[in-house]
Amino acid sequence: MKIKVLAYSICIFVITLLQSTIIDYIKIMNVKPNLLLAFIVVVAILRGNVEGTVIGFICGLCHDVISGKMIGVFALLGLYIGLLIGSVNKRLYRENVLIAVFFTFVYEYVFYFFNLFLRGKGDLIFPLKNVILPEAVYNSVLSILIFIIMIKLHYTFEEASRTSRKY
Amino acid sequence: MLRLFRNKFFLLALLTILLLVLIGVSSRADSPVNTVGNSLSIPWAPFQKVASFLENKIGGIFVYFEDMKELKRENDELRAKLDEMEKETRDLNRLREENRILRETLNLKDQFSDYISIGGNIIAKDVGNWFNIFTIDAGTKDGVAIDSPVITNKGLVGSIYQTGPLSSKVISIIDVDSAVSALVNNYIVIVRGDINLKDQGLLRMDRIPVELDLKVGDTVETSGVGGIFPKGILIGKVIEIREGDTDLNRYAVVEPAVDFQRLREVFVLVDKTKNTETGNGEK
Numbered sequence: 001m002k003i004k005v006l007a008y009s010i011c012i013f014v015i016t017l018l019q020s021t022i023i024d025y026i027k028i029m030n031v032k033p034n035l036l037l038a039f040i041v042v043v044a045i046l047r048g049n050v051e052g053t054v055i056g057f058i059c060g061l062c063h064d065v066i067s068g069k070m071i072g073v074f075a076l077l078g079l080y081i082g083l084l085i086g087s088v089n090k091r092l093y094r095e096n097v098l099i100a101v102f103f104t105f106v107y108e109y110v111f112y113f114f115n116l117f118l119r120g121k122g123d124l125i126f127p128l129k130n131v132i133l134p135e136a137v138y139n140s141v142l143s144i145l146i147f148i149i150m151i152k153l154h155y156t157f158e159e160a161s162r163t164s165r166k167y
Numbered sequence: 168m169l170r171l172f173r174n175k176f177f178l179l180a181l182l183t184i185l186l187l188v189l190i191g192v193s194s195r196a197d198s199p200v201n202t203v204g205n206s207l208s209i210p211w212a213p214f215q216k217v218a219s220f221l222e223n224k225i226g227g228i229f230v231y232f233e234d235m236k237e238l239k240r241e242n243d244e245l246r247a248k249l250d251e252m253e254k255e256t257r258d259l260n261r262l263r264e265e266n267r268i269l270r271e272t273l274n275l276k277d278q279f280s281d282y283i284s285i286g287g288n289i290i291a292k293d294v295g296n297w298f299n300i301f302t303i304d305a306g307t308k309d310g311v312a313i314d315s316p317v318i319t320n321k322g323l324v325g326s327i328y329q330t331g332p333l334s335s336k337v338i339s340i341i342d343v344d345s346a347v348s349a350l351v352n353n354y355i356v357i358v359r360g361d362i363n364l365k366d367q368g369l370l371r372m373d374r375i376p377v378e379l380d381l382k383v384g385d386t387v388e389t390s391g392v393g394g395i396f397p398k399g400i401l402i403g404k405v406i407e408i409r410e411g412d413t414d415l416n417r418y419a420v421v422e423p424a425v426d427f428q429r430l431r432e433v434f435v436l437v438d439k440t441k442n443t444e445t446g447n448g449e450k
Binding site for chain 1: 175179190204205208210294295296362363
């Protein structure tokens with residue numbers, strides 16, 4: 001358990017740091033990927049809904065603290081996306097890249113709809129093809145990298161829980 | 168009661184409600200919740216500082232190895248320009264002295280004399296794609312207060328949105344939530360960020376009076392109306408005028424004088440005369 005908390009903390013810390021500094025340099029078409037979201041998706045797919053929800057909440061909170069206008073928006077969104085993916089992960093094929101595309105799409109569109117569209121800051125179509133779609137594709141590519149790292153951690157956690165279950 | 172807390176659905180509902188309340192409370196930029204939230208980002212600050220320092224260094228190396236011939240040509244050009252500038256500086260000095268004397272005789276107040284400037288480095292950019300908020304390494308410890316204007320030597324950058332003890336968040340003028348009252352040819356207009364133009368780093372000018380004859384290339388500067396920005400800071404220049412179906416809904420595209428992609432250091436102007444109790448209560 002301790003190892004798990006430590007591993008997750010380090011992962012989230014490093015990802016948030018990367019996301020807030022050097023990610024600006026790998027923009028494609030003026031769109032940057034969201035590593036935090038990719039991390040939530042991968043964790044929720046691999047580890048189920050409880051860990052997905054908790055990690056979603058913490059990652060969202062980090063996003064809010066680093067560069068949010070209000071505290072809690074991304075935490076709420078991350079919490080539910082983690083719960084959603086974690087709850088349906090048994091029916092999904094884990095290596096499928098399209099999962100990341102689809103859920104990035106949902107996450108960003110929900111955020112855009114409630115935070116910008118309803119306040120009259122833009123129309124419905126423009127951000128769809130100019131921001132959300134490139135970001136979803138970009139995110140899914142990076143989620144493969146995160147997946148490769150997380151699958152190793154996943155097996156370590158599994159191993160740890162199996163040894164601790166000995167009677 | 169304890170069993171209730173073990174119920175996952177109850178916990179989820181509780182957390183959701185708590186977060187909704189938190190969003191509501193923190194939606195006012197100067198609420199104390201935001202100060203607490205910003206304090207949570209302190210552990211990242213030193214690492215972000217190191218990262219942005221390395222960014223500068225590595226970026227500098229790439230520039231260093233760029234074409235030497237180009238540099239030489241540019242050097243000659245700059246030397247010629249420098250001679251010209253020196254001549255101009257002499258003229259300007261004379262004019263400045265004259266201006267000072269005339270101002271003194273007219274008793275005009277200098278707008279900028281009420282402000283002290285605090286330097287800050289940008290240590291973190293926006294995490295998402297929608298907004299344009301960045302973090303600088305100057306906070307309430309250095310005297311930064313909410314709503315202080317942020318500038319560079321080229322022009323207006325934005326204003327302080329939230330403050331923390333060691334860092335503060337700056338909302339730039341190209342952010343969708345930002346609006347600045349501006350002056351073009353002595354007419355007051357509104358310059359705001361736009362979601363469609365943000366990616367190109369451009370601004371949108373609204374509420375252009377019908378009688379204003381706007382031309383491409385007109386310079387836009389702050390009007391001083393609204394109380395956040397002092398008068399006369401350069402914002403940018405008009406690069407395109409888009410006509411709507413009537414005169415009332417035409418708008419213009421403004422290119423900011425500041426290049427937001429290459430922004431590294433900024434200055435925060437803090438008003439000495441303003442009472443800081445509207446900002447954080449620590450002062």
